Amino acid sequence: MIYKNIFIQGAGIMGAGIAQVSAQAGMNVTLMDLSAELIKKAIDSIERNLLRSMEKGRITLQDKADILSRIKLSTDTEGAKEAEIAIEAVFEDVELKKKVFNELDKICPSHTILASNTSSIPIGFIASSIARKEKIIGLHFMNPVPVMRGVEIIRARTTSDETFNIAMDFIRKLGKEAVEAVDYAGFICSRILDAMLNEAVRCVMDGNRPEEVDKAMKVCTNFPMGPLELIDLAGADIVLHGLEIMEEEFGDRYHPAPLLRQLIRSGHLGKKAGKGFYNYT
Ligand SMILES: NC(=O)c1ccc[n+]([C@@H]2O[C@H](COP(=O)([O-])OP(=O)(O)OC[C@H]3O[C@@H](n4cnc5c(N)ncnc54)[C@H](O)[C@@H]3O)[C@@H](O)[C@H]2O)c1
Missing domain, CATH: 3.40.50.720 (NAD(P)-binding Rossmann-like Domain)
Structure with a gap:
């Protein structure tokens, strides 16, 4: 065609x-x-x-x-x-x-x-x-x-x-x-990725610095970019919405980390807002 x-x-x-x-x-x-x-x-x-x-x-x-x-x-x-x-x-x-x-x-x-x-x-x-x-x-x-x-x-x-x-x-x-x-919320990529991104936010809530969380995943597990950098790139609001939809489909294991909501309330949505876990100004 x-x-x-x-x-x-x-x-x-x-x-x-x-x-x-x-x-x-x-x-x-x-x-x-x-x-x-x-x-x-x-x-x-x-x-x-x-x-x-x-x-x-x-x-x-x-x-x-x-x-x-x-x-x-x-x-x-x-x-x-x-x-x-x-x-x-x-x-x-x-x-x-x-x-x-x-x-x-x-x-x-x-x-x-x-x-x-x-x-x-x-x-x-x-x-x-x-x-x-x-x-x-x-x-x-x-x-x-x-x-x-x-x-x-x-x-x-x-x-x-x-x-x-x-x-x-x-x-x-x-x-x-x-x-x-298959047509379940999050398909394959978001299902796996968002669970990891959510856990990365929890790592920050537990006292880890964002730089260290991202560095750990890059230098220890060979990720091309850190999970918090990825949230900043995608937009915290987009990630939160995704988690909420998957929580509805699969239950508590996708319950969004509260820090994600706090960032959104502050307008710190990531790169598109000039600030997220990192500063882009
Ligand atoms: N950002 C990512 O990393 C990513 C990755 C894969 C898929 N997605 C999905 O792609 C979609 C868009 O995400 P995005 O990151 O580009 O969002 P975005 O916020 O950058 O852009 C969304 C755009 O839609 C426009 N819009 C809203 N209502 C509209 C309407 N009625 N008619 C025309 N335009 C309208 C907004 O003005 C905005 O410019 C979402 O469903 C998201 O889940 C996002």
């Missing part, structure tokens, strides 16, 4: 990343968010990434211009009417996602596949809010999208084989590797 038009709703960290890799793969992308300011932030980050790739000799100036020319910015959902695949990357909130999919279901042509980039919400929940239940799929891209090779692919019980095969092909065309995960 040839994917000419991809619609991405939500131009935060993940939406911008998915837009970049789709445009790099030659697809036309409409990247949508709620305001021109948010959209500008997204395209600025894509430009910075492409500039870095150019400086490393991976792409030419012309490639950069071509990739950017394939990304259309929008503050409405008109672009979804043309899309073969519409990908949702809004906040990790079940009700918001249901609302977004309900609208996409109404405006997209009947052949459009609806994909969610949720990192923890079962796709079956989202499927329950739409009519085309056979055309819903989870595509869990990893952060940072241009760098990470794997994408979890999650089918709801209602997802058809055809939708699954098209989504697999789409991932392949992006140059990524698909990993099939």
Whole structure:
């Protein structure tokens, strides 16, 4: 299948990343968010990434211009009417996602596949809010999208084989590797990762310094980055939401560490806020 038009709703960290890799793969992308300011932030980050790739000799100036020319910015959902695949990357909130999919279901042509980039919400929940239940799929891209090779692919019980095969092909065309995960909260990656991240926060609550927790995991267990650095990168709010969803599905073992809530109350969400476990100002 040839994917000419991809619609991405939500131009935060993940939406911008998915837009970049789709445009790099030659697809036309409409990247949508709620305001021109948010959209500008997204395209600025894509430009910075492409500039870095150019400086490393991976792409030419012309490639950069071509990739950017394939990304259309929008503050409405008109672009979804043309899309073969519409990908949702809004906040990790079940009700918001249901609302977004309900609208996409109404405006997209009947052949459009609806994909969610949720990192923890079962796709079956989202499927329950739409009519085309056979055309819903989870595509869990990893952060940072241009760098990470794997994408979890999650089918709801209602997802058809055809939708699954098209989504697999789409991932392949992006140059990524698909990993099939069963539709329980957190799939595979978030289930395992978030349990560890939560425990890292508890280590800090027990008196360990964040630098030491991260250093231990890097130099003693060969992790490429520390768990607290990862929370700062993903956003403490995103991690908390994920834990809450998994707590609902699996019980106490995902009960969020109180320090995580305290950080969020203080606005210390991580890199995107300039402060989390570390300072980014
Ligand atoms: N950050 C990560 O490391 C990571 C990794 C994998 C998956 N995810 C998942 O990806 C999704 C997005 O996460 P993120 O980190 O990019 O969040 P983010 O906060 O950076 O971006 C979310 C964007 O959605 C926009 N938005 C909210 N409501 C909208 C609406 N109705 N229409 C259009 N845009 C809307 C917001 O304005 C914001 O720009 C979440 O479901 C998250 O769980 C995140």
